[in-house]
Amino acid sequence: MNDLIDALQWPAMAITLVAAWLVGSLSRRKRTWGFWCFVLSNVVWVAWGWHDHAWALIALQVGLFLFNLRGVFKNDDAPAG
Template sequence: MEGLLDFLQWPAMVVSLYAAFLIGSKKAGKRVFGFWMFILSNVLWIIWGVHDEAWALISLQVALMAMNVRGIFKNESQG
């Protein structure tokens, strides 16, 4: 289990990059999906952060998750 938690940072990074790519779309639906991917990456980073006791990273991810939820609502109201 320890090795799996150590490895988790890599999928979290890949999902974060994919989400950033989607957020740049001109289509609201793709942007919303990007925000959902960012939320997935936030969860992955939080899990990794708890494992690594990276409390500042966890705090950052919680704050970013709140902004991603806001982004979903802002984009769905435009769609």
Template sequence: MSSLPSAVLLDLLQWPAMIATIGAAWLVASNRASRRNSGFWLFMLSNVLWIAWGVHAAAPALVVLQVGLAAMNIRGAIKT
């Protein structure tokens, strides 16, 4: 078990969320459908991470934004 308080771990969650978002944006710009599809799934992971961080940070607009973006990512994954 980690010795860091859970609040600190949740604060740090924004960094993997940011890395996942950048990686996903890179992948969805690919010419290969398989990479684009992977990018949409990575975007969905980043949406989950951002939602968790947004709830922790009391940022309701961020949570609502991520839910909307997740819906668009699901649509993109279906169309790819």
């Protein structure tokens, strides 16, 4: 089980990169998907950080989670593009 949790850092990193790519899109729909991918990456990073007792990483992910939720809702209010 420890090996599985240790391996979470790789999908978390990949999801974060995909999210960053999508958030940079001109398409509102892709940006929304990007913010939701960031939210997923926050959850996966917290799971990995909890296992490794990486409390600063967990605190960072909680803060970024709140910013990403803000991005989801502010993006929904943006003019279509």
